[in-house]
Amino acid sequence: MDRDSGTGELAERKRPIRVLVAKPGLDGHDRGAKVMARAFRDAGFEVIYTGLFQTPEMIANAALQEDVDVVGLSILSGAHMSLFPPIMDALREVGRDDALVVAGGTIPAEDIPALEALGVSKVFGPGTPLQDAVSYIRDNAPVRTDTP
Amino acid sequence: MRNSPARPGLSERVLSGDRRALARVLTYIENDDPIGEAALERLFPHTGHAHLIGITGPPGGGKSTLVNELIRAWREQDAKVAVIAIDPSSPLTGGATLGDRIRMQEWHADPGVFIRSMASRRFGGGLARNVLALAHAFDAAGFDPVVIETVGTGQDEIAIASLAMTTLLVQVPGTGDGVQTLKAGSLEVGDILVVTKGDRPEAGELTRDLRNLRHVGMAAGVDQSGWQAPVVKTSAVRQEGIGQLIDAIGKHRAWLDESGELDMRNRQIITTDITTRVQDALARQLQGPDSGDATLRALVDAVAARRLTPHRAAADVLARLNRR
Numbered sequence: 413m414d415r416d417s418g419t420g421e422l423a424e425r426k427r428p429i430r431v432l433v434a435k436p437g438l439d440g441h442d443r444g445a446k447v448m449a450r451a452f453r454d455a456g457f458e459v460i461y462t463g464l465f466q467t468p469e470m471i472a473n474a475a476l477q478e479d480v481d482v483v484g485l486s487i488l489s490g491a492h493m494s495l496f497p498p499i500m501d502a503l504r505e506v507g508r509d510d511a512l513v514v515a516g517g518t519i520p521a522e523d524i525p526a527l528e529a530l531g532v533s534k535v536f537g538p539g540t541p542l543q544d545a546v547s548y549i550r551d552n553a554p555v556r557t558d559t560p
Numbered sequence: 561m562r563n564s565p566a567r568p569g570l571s572e573r574v575l576s577g578d579r580r581a582l583a584r585v586l587t588y589i590e591n592d593d594p595i596g597e598a599a600l601e602r603l604f605p606h607t608g609h610a611h612l613i614g615i616t617g618p619p620g621g622g623k624s625t626l627v628n629e630l631i632r633a634w635r636e637q638d639a640k641v642a643v644i645a646i647d648p649s650s651p652l653t654g655g656a657t658l659g660d661r662i663r664m665q666e667w668h669a670d671p672g673v674f675i676r677s678m679a680s681r682r683f684g685g686g687l688a689r690n691v692l693a694l695a696h697a698f699d700a701a702g703f704d705p706v707v708i709e710t711v712g713t714g715q716d717e718i719a720i721a722s723l724a725m726t727t728l729l730v731q732v733p734g735t736g737d738g739v740q741t742l743k744a745g746s747l748e749v750g751d752i753l754v755v756t757k758g759d760r761p762e763a764g765e766l767t768r769d770l771r772n773l774r775h776v777g778m779a780a781g782v783d784q785s786g787w788q789a790p791v792v793k794t795s796a797v798r799q800e801g802i803g804q805l806i807d808a809i810g811k812h813r814a815w816l817d818e819s820g821e822l823d824m825r826n827r828q829i830i831t832t833d834i835t836t837r838v839q840d841a842l843a844r845q846l847q848g849p850d851s852g853d854a855t856l857r858a859l860v861d862a863v864a865a866r867r868l869t870p871h872r873a874a875a876d877v878l879a880r881l882n883r884r
Contacts, residue, residue, distance in 0.1 A: 427591040428654060428679070453655035458679045461659045473668040474661065477675055479583035507580045558584060559569045560598030 428458045429553045431482040432475050432511075434466040436499060437489045444517050445486035451542040452484070457549070468495075472502035475511055481553040483508075484545075487517040492527065500531045512552055514545065570595070571602035574701050579674065582701050586676055589693045600693060603700035610642075610699035610706045611813055612829075614720035616686060617730025619712025622756035624663035626730065626794065627709055629802045631667055634705065640672045642703035644695060646688050648711050649679045656680070660709060674703060685719030686710035689840065692723050692833050721749035722832045725825055726812045728752050728805075731770065733762035750789055752808045758795035767793045787815055846877065855880065 431452050435445040442464045449461045460478045462470065475483050483503070487495060492515070503509050509531065516536040519527070524535045533552065536545050570588075573581030585603070588596030615623050627643055634641045645660035658677035667673035676694065683689045691708055698706045710720050721727045729750025734757075747753070753774075755767045770791045790808045794801030816822035846856055859876060862868040 430587075449657055453650060453657050454653055456653045456655045458649075458656045458658060460661060460677050461657050462665065463662050470665060470668045476579060477583055478661075478677055479587045558588070558595055560571055560595045560602065
């Protein structure tokens with residue numbers, strides 16, 4: 413069998429990482445999100461792609477129903493400082509603040525500490541190689557345990 | 561830790577309507593995790609109520625859009641709807657882009673709707689290996705109907721019909737001439753044929769062709785179940801045909817109940833599920849990286865050197881398994 417017979421981490425680690433790729437905000441630029449989705453797919457992740465114009469509630473409910481390990485957000489509008497607080501609140505509301513939240517797009521370095529304080533695990537600024545994001549997710553996707 | 565020993569287990573939480581617990585159970589089941597198997601043991605006695613509906617058809621044929629329209633109609637009747645939407649996994653990397661949800665986003669905040677995307681993980685037939693087990697979890701959680709949307713399929717993917725009680729086969733106008741409707745294959749397994757994109761000019765002709773052929777099949781006695789597969793033309797943009805489709809699904813369900821066919825189909829679904837699991841387990845036993853089966857390798861060598869036919873090799877493997 414291709415799984416660990418115990419209850420623990422090995423079985424968890426062997427399954428594909430599930431990532432929600434969403435594009436919050438009102439601008440219609442989804443190229444970044446699509447590139448991100450493609451890179452994650454090529455890395456062997458299972459990507460749930462919800463596309464443009466995602467509200468915080470849509471992101472949170474998709475994260476809940478799809479039980480993703482990672483929420484990847486692409487932001488190109490410059491509105492990240494106002495978009496992130498309600499997204500993090502909505503994730504907490506549905507009990508999905510355990511997901512790893514990463515962001516990419518046009519986010520200037522000086523805004524990163526404030527976003528990290530909100531609970532965004534990692535911000536990939538302009539020009540970050542996609543492979544860095546892939547490696548970061550592989551290394552940091554949360555492992556979980558439950559009782560049946 | 562999120563879960564202390566005093567906290568109820570996942571399956572209890574699923575039965576009490578906890579969506580977070582349901583989402584996690586689906587993950588564990590999908591991954592053959594022992595936690596999922598244990599949860600399913602507890603959930604399974606609570607299943608057997610949901611109407612399992614399969615939707616299949618070509619890629620881009622409007623399946624997800626159709627499901628979205630069906631959800632709207634079912635929500636008006638206050639039904640709790642679950643959707644399992646399957647998309648293909650990459651044969652190269654194992655990764656997948658699951659995008660069916662995009663067409664169903666308006667229900668994101670509705671507690672009566674739960675949409676779950678599933679990667680095929682190269683299972684074949686337009687399905688994913690544990691899709692029926694996921695449907696059981698939804699069934700136990702009180703969802704009815706449970707819709708399974710297959711990977712976009714071609715002419716011959718009929719596996720969904722052996723998993724679902726009612727199979728909707730989507731046909732798209734303008735994708736071939738009338739000869740396509742004459743061919744054998746998936747057309748024959750639809751309990752209801754749905755012509756999508758009914759606003760297109762070719763939709764009327766396709767609908768007529770399908771209806772005419774159905775009558776020929778009935779007259780020839782090919783289909784002896786007693787159910788006449790209706791042909792329903794729908795248009796999401798014009799909001800047409802969904803009421804008729806809901807009626808057709810309801811009629812099929814009533815016919816299943818009255819004719820005794822439901823019990824037969826259920827037994828068929830269970831038989832398929834058990835045999836598929838056995839086949840799968842055997843295949844993995846034989847091919848698994850840790851199987852270390854030197855005998856299999858020796859047989860492969862013999863076949864590769866054309867000293868043995870594959871048939872003989874397979875018979876040899878079976879004989880060994882039987883002796884165990």
